[in-house]
Amino acid sequence: SLTDKLQNVFKNLRSKGKLTEDDVKAALREVKLALLEADVNFRVVKQFVKDVQERAIGQDVMNGLNPGQMVIKIVNEEMVKLMGSETTELAYRPGQQITIVMMCGLQGAGKTTTTAKLAGKMKLKGKNPLLVACDVYRPAAVEQLKVNGEKQGVEVFSMGTGHSPVDIAKAAVEHANKNGNHVVILDTAGRLHVDETMMEELKAIKEQVDVAQTLLVVDAMTGQDAVNVASTFEEEIGIDGVMLTKLDGDTRGGAALSIRAVTGKPILFAGMGEKLSDLEQFYPERMASRILGMGDVLTLIEKAQDSIDEEKARDMEKRFKKAEFSFDDYLESMNQMKKLGGLSSVLSMMPGVNASQLGDIESAMDDKKMRRIEGIIYSMTPQERANPNILNPSRKQRIAKGAGVDIAEVNRLVKQFEQARKMMKQMPNMMGKRGRGRKGM
Numbered sequence: 001s002l003t004d005k006l007q008n009v010f011k012n013l014r015s016k017g018k019l020t021e022d023d024v025k026a027a028l029r030e031v032k033l034a035l036l037e038a039d040v041n042f043r044v045v046k047q048f049v050k051d052v053q054e055r056a057i058g059q060d061v062m063n064g065l066n067p068g069q070m071v072i073k074i075v076n077e078e079m080v081k082l083m084g085s086e087t088t089e090l091a092y093r094p095g096q097q098i099t100i101v102m103m104c105g106l107q108g109a110g111k112t113t114t115t116a117k118l119a120g121k122m123k124l125k126g127k128n129p130l131l132v133a134c135d136v137y138r139p140a141a142v143e144q145l146k147v148n149g150e151k152q153g154v155e156v157f158s159m160g161t162g163h164s165p166v167d168i169a170k171a172a173v174e175h176a177n178k179n180g181n182h183v184v185i186l187d188t189a190g191r192l193h194v195d196e197t198m199m200e201e202l203k204a205i206k207e208q209v210d211v212a213q214t215l216l217v218v219d220a221m222t223g224q225d226a227v228n229v230a231s232t233f234e235e236e237i238g239i240d241g242v243m244l245t246k247l248d249g250d251t252r253g254g255a256a257l258s259i260r261a262v263t264g265k266p267i268l269f270a271g272m273g274e275k276l277s278d279l280e281q282f283y284p285e286r287m288a289s290r291i292l293g294m295g296d297v298l299t300l301i302e303k304a305q306d307s308i309d310e311e312k313a314r315d316m317e318k319r320f321k322k323a324e325f326s327f328d329d330y331l332e333s334m335n336q337m338k339k340l341g342g343l344s345s346v347l348s349m350m351p352g353v354n355a356s357q358l359g360d361i362e363s364a365m366d367d368k369k370m371r372r373i374e375g376i377i378y379s380m381t382p383q384e385r386a387n388p389n390i391l392n393p394s395r396k397q398r399i400a401k402g403a404g405v406d407i408a409e410v411n412r413l414v415k416q417f418e419q420a421r422k423m424m425k426q427m428p429n430m431m432g433k434r435g436r437g438r439k440g441m
């Protein structure tokens with residue numbers, strides 16, 4: 001796989017003391033082959049290798065990094081750039097206007113599934129989306145949307161298969177107006193291949209209802225085909241963004257790396273499985289780390305420079321994922337984290353951790369607070385530290401007294417600890433190829 005190949009290249013680099021121009025070139029030849037094999041667009045690969053090479057040769061190696069790590073750093077940064085650097089948010093129309101989102105793509109790409117997944121995400125943001133069954137070719141598609149909509153607790157508008165998609169879309173918007181839905185998501189019909197009727201149909205919808213966002217759904221497993229499909233849709237009807245599905249499978253990474261560079265359109269979301277909760281915002285940085293197969297260890301190396309080695313980072317990673325994480329571990333990891341610039345900065349590099357969770361943790365991390373936290377933890381008995389579940393009010397009272405703090409502070413810490421523990425449990429195993437089921441990129 002791409003990840004395995006890249007890791008081999010870097011392993012060789014890592015064993016060298018100093019990098020010569022020849023070393024860089026040889027390594028990048030391997031990188032180039034690996035990328036091509038992963039079905040990354042040829043022109044993209046060529047430019048990519050050129051950019052990395054220009055930056056790598058003759059650049060000063062940063063303090064604390066070895067030359068191999070320096071090349072990894074540059075490759076990583078250029079990959080992030082390829083994918084657009086920033087996370088792109090779905091743009092809603094302001095105020096009370098209805099945002100009409102049209103989902104399009106080939107048959108089987110994941111439109112209907114992604115429509116329902118997206119509706120779930122919108123609901124979490126307080127929106128009230130209306131899903132619209134515009135696939136009039138397959139009765140089963142209408143039923144599929146209804147079932148998925150129901151699972152998500154969102155309304156599905158359908159008129160069966162006896163009307164044109166344009167008429168259905170118009171009626172749906174009218175319904176949304178009366179019904180107070182501020183988002184309307186149109187699930188359109190795909191075809192096995194790009195064809196003229198499909199494009200005409202989509203164009204007609206776009207012209208006759210006020211589509212704000214045309215989102216193309218493409219299957220990451222199809223590699224460069226996905227990129228070609230994206231180019232065609234962009235040329236024919238114009239798209240605003242891409243939903244890249246099936247990134248949980250044995251994808252080669254080519255689509256994720258080339259779509260932005262080839263079409264100029266960002267990937268907004270990534271489908272990570274068949275379940276309706278398996279949709280993630282697309283983070284170029286996380287994707288690059290994943291493709292490099294070093295997860296966030298990459299950034300850890302960079303941040304920690306010589307204060308922590310990869311070995312230790314990997315241990316910490318293991319401890320994170322253990323559900324039975326104790327206060328002792330908490331204390332120890334806090335100390336480690338201090339060196340790395342705070343728990344939240346480490347967690348923020350990990351997939352599946354959200355900003356509000358981070359905020360809470362972050363606020364607990366300044367030095368003074370950390371000393372108080374240490375005081376509280378040291379006032380616990382070893383049993384309490386190992387098994388925080390036994391902390392009842394009278395134990396908490398005793399601990400507060402011992403640490404000379406208010407009981408509210410003890411409660412806060414326990415809550416934060418529990419939150420951290422929960423977060424670690426949820427943390428997907430995306431730490432490179434050591435993770436379960438995520439390899440193969």
Ligand code: GDP
Binds near residue numbers: 105247248272273274
């Ligand atoms: P449509 O024809 O474009 O509407 O595609 P569907 O939404 O019906 O999806 C086709 C198949 O792909 C279904 O079996 C989905 O469960 C599956 N699918 C969609 N998205 C994902 C994903 O992100 N990961 C995986 N593993 N399967 C997906």
Ligand code: MG
Binds near residue numbers: 112141188
């Ligand atoms: Mg469908």
